Amino acid sequence: TGHKVGADDWVAEMLLIRDDRCQTSFAAIFGHFAPRLKAFLIRSGLTPAVSEDLVQDVMQTVWRKADMFDPRRASVATWLFTIARNRRIDFLRKHARPEPEDLPWGPEAEPDQAEVIGLKQESDVLRQALRDLPEKQRVLVEKAYFGDLTHTEIAAETGLPLGTIKSRIRLALDRLRHAMSS
Amino acid sequence: MSVPMIRHHLPDSLLMAYSTGTLPEAFDLAIATHLSLCDACRAAAESYDALGGALLEETDDKVEMTSGAFDALMARLGESSAPEPATKRPRDPVLPEPLASYVGGELEAARWRPVGRGVRQAMIPLTDKSATARLLHIPAGTAVPDHGHRGTEITLVLQGAFTDADGTFARGDVEVATDELDHMPVADIAEDCICLAVTDAPLQFKALLPRIAQPFLGI
Ligand SMILES: [Zn+2]
Ligand SMILES: [Zn+2]
Incomplete structure (x- = not known):
């Protein structure tokens, strides 16, 4: 009702x-x-x-x-x-x-209300940025959050060298940050 | 609580790991305590939480709940339940939350033990033993023996300051030491230095005497 x-x-x-x-x-x-x-x-x-x-x-x-x-x-x-x-x-x-x-x-x-709307808009931008990430980067960011994997464990699971993963997660975050600030 | 001028912050990797929930309890404790003193890192940590939220909302990965789960939950919620009262401790001038609760309220409640050269330490009881946390009380002007690290060590200054090769660290500052760092922190002469030190591996002391003492230090 x-x-x-x-x-x-x-x-x-x-x-x-x-x-x-x-x-x-x-x-x-x-x-x-x-x-x-x-x-x-x-x-x-x-x-x-x-x-x-x-x-x-x-x-x-x-x-x-x-x-x-x-x-x-x-x-x-x-x-x-x-x-x-x-x-x-x-x-x-x-x-x-x-x-x-x-x-x-x-x-x-x-x-x-303005703060609430502001946060909602930021959240929308963040989700869009996530959708726009290249598949490989998005998968790794997701693994860091939902796979209970450390960067080292991600390396073991995906067979990727650790440096690549760290830079890829960093790149993903930088892209997200960039999307948030523009 | 006065707002300290913080110059040494937590690295992104630790803030992200705090958000994803993959750290040992001791590291969570040090990070949460720093966040209580540092708006910049708190904002960064919250942005990692926001990323977790966005991933959760966007994911196609779903596992259906068993049938009747919602009705069972509503039945459970129907049972009477008094709202839990929020317990609030009086603020300690040196120990922010959540550290104060772990120690038992205030600095004097910690179980201090002398470890030589006037330095005292108090191990902080944790349920997750994969890393240790302790408070260190270093008299003004005193040096902590030269040592290296096998794992990761986070030192958070709560009172006074110390200086090592990486710079000067005062209240709220964090030093993150890894395998590469070999250092001898010296407490400033103005005031005794109190820090929270967490580590996931025993420290390696250079001199013979401290090495013998290491088992007693429990670090
Ligand atoms: Zn900070
Ligand atoms: Zn050290």
Whole structure:
């Protein structure tokens, strides 16, 4: 009822979860991200059963801590990525991942709309830059994030010399940075 | 907490690895503590997180959840649950979070042991033993014995300053030492130097005496 947001407008869905406890929004975010998070956790070396459990934990956090989501600081995908990454580390280590101090934010209770839009635009540019990367570079950047591989391990897996990989990841990041700043 | 002028930052490779979550706990601790003091590296770290988010959103790699997963989750969420209260420690002037929590609040809570020449160290308990973390207290003007590194060592200055061949390092500065670096840090004379040192391999001391002492140092 009254649920009307654009396709893939995850920030709007997240705010409906936060403010209206909207289950339709929650289902939309679950539908898009849960299978991707599960694939990410499996690729990082966890079993499918454990991965599914951890995805459920991540989604539980999304629902219960929706008020911690700050659309000025991170996209929904970024927020989910950090929750899943931390949950995975906590599971492996049985200890919470060390996190930096929370920065005190300004006095305004409501996020400034311009900042929210700015972050959304930057996120769109970043995703486009990723899509525009040459296939070889994109695969390596993805492996660094989702393969639980160090640069050395990537070298072993792909048979590429380490120097090539480091420079390729660096090149990929430089391209991304360039795309972000232009 | 005053904002320090930081001149020595974390390299991109470590910031990226912190974001991807592939580092030992000790390194996560040193990096997170630096991020608490350094806006520039915090921004860089967040941009790596943003890259992770973009990859997650863009990927075609999907593994379907088992059927009924969403309903099971909603049933679980229906159970009553009080929101977890955020625990906030009073800020320690020397130890930023998350280091303060690992040490147990403040500098004096650390388990200090003398390691010779007036230098004291306190091992920081970690659940992941693949790398070690310790606090070092070096009296003003004192030199840490000449040593090389087999692995990677990150030293984060929390109070005072030290100088070695690579320059002077003050509060908030990080020195990343690898196999190539062989150094003898000397604490500034103005103030005792307190650092967090994390390493994934034992240090190699040059002189005979420190080498004998090494097992006791536990480094
Ligand atoms: Zn920095
Ligand atoms: Zn050293």
